[in-house]
Amino acid sequence: MRKRKIVQNQSVHFGEPVVKGTRVTVSAIVGAIASGDTLEQVAEDYGISKEDVLEAVNFALERLRGIYHALQYIPLYQVMKRFGEKQTQKVLRLSMGRERETGKLLEVLREEGLEAAMSKFDDTIFREVLKVAADVCEDSKLIGADEIRPQKFRTGKT
Numbered sequence: 001m002r003k004r005k006i007v008q009n010q011s012v013h014f015g016e017p018v019v020k021g022t023r024v025t026v027s028a029i030v031g032a033i034a035s036g037d038t039l040e041q042v043a044e045d046y047g048i049s050k051e052d053v054l055e056a057v058n059f060a061l062e063r064l065r066g067i068y069h070a071l072q073y074i075p076l077y078q079v080m081k082r083f084g085e086k087q088t089q090k091v092l093r094l095s096m097g098r099e100r101e102t103g104k105l106l107e108v109l110r111e112e113g114l115e116a117a118m119s120k121f122d123d124t125i126f127r128e129v130l131k132v133a134a135d136v137c138e139d140s141k142l143i144g145a146d147e148i149r150p151q152k153f154r155t156g157k158t
Contacts, residue, residue, distance in 0.1 A: 005055040017059060017137055019052045027138035029056040034130035039114075057114055060133035065106050067091040067136065087136045094132045101125055 007020045017026040024046045032042045033053075043050045068091055070079045080088045095102045105125060109117045118126060 005052055006059040017056075019046075019048055019056060022046075022048060024048055024052075024056075025138070026056040026060050027134045029053055030060045030130055030134035030137060033057060034127045034134055036127070054114060057130075057133075060130075060137040061106070061109050064091060064129070064133040064136050065110065068095065068102070068106060071095070084139060087139050090132050090135050090139075094128065098125065102129065105129055 005020050006017050006026060008015050008017050012018055012023060013025055018024055019026070019029075029042055029046065029048075032045070033039065037045070039050050039053050043053050046053075067079065067083045067087060070083065071088070071091065076088070101121075102125070105117060105121050106129070108120055
């Protein structure tokens with residue numbers, strides 16, 4: 001069983017997700033990458049490993065993906081209740097007019113990883129997705145780790 005490197009503790013940054021054993025927030029790491037820093041630069045700047053940086057990015061993207069997929073399968077009011085109104089609105093704004101591109105990017109990130117997505121997609125959409133992922137993570141204070149993982153939703157089809 002893999003140990004979690006990203007944790008949430010009410011006594012550290014009011015429950016905002018951080019790299020375990022540090023006070024470095026996931027939103028700060030992902031925000032730095034969204035602004036153009038390399039994985040190596042971020043790791044050096046925050047005194048963490050490149051693996052910690054990748055884990056933070058994956059954590060933030062999983063949170064974003066969970067909201068994005070929930071919006072496709074369950075009523076909006078239920079998504080807002082589960083993930084929070086602010087977070088849901090941020091993901092909605094991201095996907096407006098770019099739903100297909102955003103969905104493809106999230107899929108490539110999940111299946112092939114961060115570096116593959118960086119090379120396959122326009123820098124603008126990539127940074128926009130990371131910025132929203134950072135914002136969503138910053139707003140995910142005091143949400144249990146079990147809720148971070150995306151759920152499988154019923155589509156109503158049999």
